[in-house]
Amino acid sequence: MLPDTQFMQLILEEFFQAGGPVLLVLAGLALLLWTLLLERCWFLVRSFPQMLRDCQTATSYGSFLQQKCAANVALQTSLAMIKTLIALCPLLGLLGTVVGMIQLFDVLALRGAANPRLMAAGVAQATLPTMAGMVLAVSGLLFYGRLKRYSQQQWQRLNILSNNWRSRC
Amino acid sequence: MKLSCVLATVLLLGSAVNASAAEADMQALLNTVQDRVAREQATDQQRLATFRQSSREQVKLLQQAEARLAASQQRQTDLKTLFDEQESLLAEQQNLLKNRTGQLGEIFGVVKQQAKDLQGVLMDSLISAELPGRAERLEFSGQQEVLTRHELEALWQTFQQELIYSGQVKAFEAPVVMTSGETHNTEVVRVGAFNAVSADGEFLVYADDRLKQLARQPDSSVRAQAAEFVRGEGDTLLVDPNRGGLLQLLSLKPTLQARIEQGGGVGYLIIGLGIVGLLVALWRLLVSTYTGLRIRRQLAAVQNPRKDNPLGRLLLAAQAGGSREDMEVRLDSALLAETPKLEQGLAILKLIAAVAPLLGLLGTVTGMIGTFQSITLFGTGDPKMMAGGISQALITTVLGLCVAIPLLFCHSHLFSRTRRTLQFLQQKSLAILVEREEAQQPEVLAEEYPEAANAA
Numbered sequence: 001m002l003p004d005t006q007f008m009q010l011i012l013e014e015f016f017q018a019g020g021p022v023l024l025v026l027a028g029l030a031l032l033l034w035t036l037l038l039e040r041c042w043f044l045v046r047s048f049p050q051m052l053r054d055c056q057t058a059t060s061y062g063s064f065l066q067q068k069c070a071a072n073v074a075l076q077t078s079l080a081m082i083k084t085l086i087a088l089c090p091l092l093g094l095l096g097t098v099v100g101m102i103q104l105f106d107v108l109a110l111r112g113a114a115n116p117r118l119m120a121a122g123v124a125q126a127t128l129p130t131m132a133g134m135v136l137a138v139s140g141l142l143f144y145g146r147l148k149r150y151s152q153q154q155w156q157r158l159n160i161l162s163n164n165w166r167s168r169c
Numbered sequence: 170m171k172l173s174c175v176l177a178t179v180l181l182l183g184s185a186v187n188a189s190a191a192e193a194d195m196q197a198l199l200n201t202v203q204d205r206v207a208r209e210q211a212t213d214q215q216r217l218a219t220f221r222q223s224s225r226e227q228v229k230l231l232q233q234a235e236a237r238l239a240a241s242q243q244r245q246t247d248l249k250t251l252f253d254e255q256e257s258l259l260a261e262q263q264n265l266l267k268n269r270t271g272q273l274g275e276i277f278g279v280v281k282q283q284a285k286d287l288q289g290v291l292m293d294s295l296i297s298a299e300l301p302g303r304a305e306r307l308e309f310s311g312q313q314e315v316l317t318r319h320e321l322e323a324l325w326q327t328f329q330q331e332l333i334y335s336g337q338v339k340a341f342e343a344p345v346v347m348t349s350g351e352t353h354n355t356e357v358v359r360v361g362a363f364n365a366v367s368a369d370g371e372f373l374v375y376a377d378d379r380l381k382q383l384a385r386q387p388d389s390s391v392r393a394q395a396a397e398f399v400r401g402e403g404d405t406l407l408v409d410p411n412r413g414g415l416l417q418l419l420s421l422k423p424t425l426q427a428r429i430e431q432g433g434g435v436g437y438l439i440i441g442l443g444i445v446g447l448l449v450a451l452w453r454l455l456v457s458t459y460t461g462l463r464i465r466r467q468l469a470a471v472q473n474p475r476k477d478n479p480l481g482r483l484l485l486a487a488q489a490g491g492s493r494e495d496m497e498v499r500l501d502s503a504l505l506a507e508t509p510k511l512e513q514g515l516a517i518l519k520l521i522a523a524v525a526p527l528l529g530l531l532g533t534v535t536g537m538i539g540t541f542q543s544i545t546l547f548g549t550g551d552p553k554m555m556a557g558g559i560s561q562a563l564i565t566t567v568l569g570l571c572v573a574i575p576l577l578f579c580h581s582h583l584f585s586r587t588r589r590t591l592q593f594l595q596q597k598s599l600a601i602l603v604e605r606e607e608a609q610q611p612e613v614l615a616e617e618y619p620e621a622a623n624a625a
Contacts, residue, residue, distance in 0.1 A: 062604030069596035073589055080588070084581030088574055095570040102563045108556035110421055 018121070019128035020103075022096035026132050029092060033085045033136065036078045037143050044150055048075065055158065061165050068158055075151050075158075082144055089137035096129020270315055277316050284310035284324050291327070293412065295362050295375045296334045299341050303327060335362040340399075345373060346381045358399045363408050364416075370396030374413040385420035429568075431561040435532035436568050439525055443572035446521035450579035453514045457586055460511070464590075471601050479507045479590075483598040496602055504595055511587045515580060522576040529569020536562025 016023050051071040058064035104122030111118055267274060284307045291297050291304045306323040309316060340358045345367060347353060356368045357380060365373040365380060370392040373380045386392055387407065397403030409415045429436055463478035474484035486503035490496035540558035547554050 060604070060607050062600055062607045065596060065600030065603055069593060069600055072596060073593050076585075076589055076592070078585075080581055080585030084578060088577060091570060091574055091577075095567065095574065098563050098566045098570065102560045102567065105556040105560035105563070106422065109553050109560065110418070113552045 015128070018124040019132065020096065020099060020125040022092060022099055022125075022129045023132060026089070026092050026096070026129060026136065029085060029088060030132075030136050033082065033089075033140050036082050036085070037140065037147070040078060040082070040147050040151075041143075043074070043077075044147065044154070048154060052154070052157065055161055061168075064161070064165055068162055071158060072155070075155055079144075079148060079151065082140070082147075086137050086140040086144060089133040089140065090130075091133075093130040093133025096133070097126045100124070100126025100129070266315065280316060280321060280324055281310045287324070287327060287331070290331070292378075293375070294331065294335075295359055295365050295412070296331060297378070298343050298357070298365065298375050298380045299334070299339065299359060300330070301378070303330070331362075337361065343380055346379055348382050348384050352379075356399075360406060360408055363410060363412055364406065366395045366399055366406070368396075368399055370394075370399065372416055374417055383416055383420065385422070385424075387416070387419060428564055432532060432564040432568055433535075433561075435528055435535065435565050439528050439532070439565065439568045439572055442521050442525055442528070443568075443576070446518055446525075446572065446576045446579075449514045449518055449521075450576065450583070453518070453583050454579070456513075457511070457583065457590070461590070464594075468597070471605075479511070479594055480598060482507065483594055484601060487598060487602050493603070493606070497599065500595070500598055500602075504591065507594065508591060511590060515584055515587065518576060518580040518583070522573050522580055525572040525576070526566075526569040529566040532565025532569070533562045536565065 016027075048071070051067065051074065055064060055067045055071055058067055100122050103125055104119050107118050107122055113119075270277065288304050288307050288310060291307075297303055306327060309320045309323075338358065338360050340356055342354055343357045344352050345355050345357065357365050357373065358368075359365045365375065367373055367382070372383045372386055372392070372395065374383055375381075391407050394403055395406055398406040423431070429440070432439070460479065464480045467475060467478045467480045471484070474481035474488070476482055476485065483500060483503045487496045487500045490499045536558060540555050540562065543554055543558055549555070
């Protein structure tokens with residue numbers, strides 16, 4: 001059975017409306033983060049083995065160094081950015097919380113604490129971005145840890161190759 | 170004893186000497202006293218006469234007052250009898266009214282009550298802007314008389330009118346009070362009893378018997394939508410189900426500028442820091458892009474290193490060395506010299522990104538101090554009093570985060586870019602030099618080739 005796309009879209013719209021503008025920023029951040037993460041996965045699985053092979057079959061120290069330089073630089077691209085993006089997720093969640101709190105206190109200032117229903121919108125705006133930020137950060141961290149370890153291993157392999165060449169020259 | 174006798178004798182002698190002068194004085198005194206007594210007697214007589222006169226007058230006044238009292242009492246009894254007569258007449262008439270209305274009395278009560286309620290509804294209803302003076306037909310709600318057929322009809326007709334009109338979307342001409350205070354006759358589109366929109370998409374509310382332009386309009390996108398709706402191009406419109414109440418609440422929401430002003434000095438400080446940080450980030454972004462372009466151009470022409478880019482400078486520095494070890498040492502020292510140029514401005518970026526949230530916290534704490542001061546002054550009885558201060562305190566935190574997040578992002582991007590560039594420079598320059606060396610000594614290459622193949 002296919003999921004009801006219209007219904008899901010409605011739920012998503014409701015979620016974004018309840019969470020306020022910060023949630024939209026978080027969505028953009030999530031898109032960027034996951035694009036980078038998937039790009040890294042693709043790179044490590046597809047592009048990097050070819051680079052490693054190029055390094056191993058290099059015919060001279062000079063050409064090996066050229067290959068190693070390219071591989072090294074490629075290996076480190078966007079990892080630092082991913083790390084920062086992951087760190088930004090909870091911060092944005094906090095921003096959302098504070099924005100929601102401001103709305104909540106605005107309602108309090110206008111209407112007093114008599115009607116808790118009026119405050120519900122502010123509370124939703126305060127809590128939803130925090131939750132979204134946490135989910136993003138945790139899921140991103142899981143992937144990031146794997147990717148980082150894997151690229152460190154590859155980096156060490158490159159260094160071993162380079163040491164081989166060095167001892168020979 | 171002897172002494173006092175002497176003293177008395179001396180005194181007697183003295184008085185005998187003055188006796189003739191004193192006699193004349195005494196005569197004068199006697200005359201004066203007699204004269205005074207005569208005068209006082211005359212005054213007393215006069216006073217007595219006046220008193221008697223006024224006493225007579227008082228008696229006369231008393232008689233007059235008594236006569237008035239008697240007249241008033243007479244009038245009171247007359248009026249009382251009249252009142253009683255009227256009262257019994259009124260009771261009779263009421264009885265008559267009751268008899269005449271018979272079973273309809275309660276119905277009339279209900280009708281009047283409904284008419285009164287409906288008047289209240291019409292007062293706030295947008296439909297009255299299109300049909301002014303409707304409520305006058307229901308004036309009978311305050312009267313005592315027996316309702317006529319027309320009045321009964323007016324009630325149900327007005328009810329029905331309100332019902333039907335509140336289901337209509339209609340355009341009509343009406344005077345609208347602008348925010349400037351002027352009144353213009355413009356085309357207005359009314360959506361049931363909920364919304365009124367002017368031709369250019371401005372939202373209106375109905376209050377005090379006239380349409381007024383809202384001082385604070387909703388977002389421009391909503392207004393554009395409304396304008397399209399009025400022109401008949403769009404089919405969506407924001408409707409306030411609270412009959413304008415929600416729209417009026419909009420004006421109480423502080424604007425962005427008001428919010429920033431709430432942040433106070435700390436808020437402005439954070440914004441200033443943010444602007445500085447953004448400028449630094451932009452500058453570094455431009456410089457690093459430019460440097461990257463230069464390096465790429467140098468890579469295309471490795472043979473003639475230029476001094477206008479880091480890679481060229483590294484190559485130039487390394488070429489001066491003789492052996493490969495010497496070259497590597499020179500390369501490292503040249504790279505160390507390049508590093509600060511590439512990393513310029515990054516530290517301040519990081520500093521601002523770290524300081525901004527802290528400043529936000531500071532603003533929050535100072536705001537909270539203000540809130541607590543208001544608590545000590547006014548107590549915790551009114552949450553409204555505190556809520557304003559708290560939302561003010563939180564603004565600085567928001568500002569701090571708004572500055573820190575993009576700056577952190579920029580810093581991380583620039584930092585990783587710089588580190589990559591440095592690594593690239595080190596490895597690339599070494600690779601270029603080694604390749605060049607190998608090109609000059611082809612025999613080394615031939616010698617090393619099989620080993621390289623083995624290693625692979």
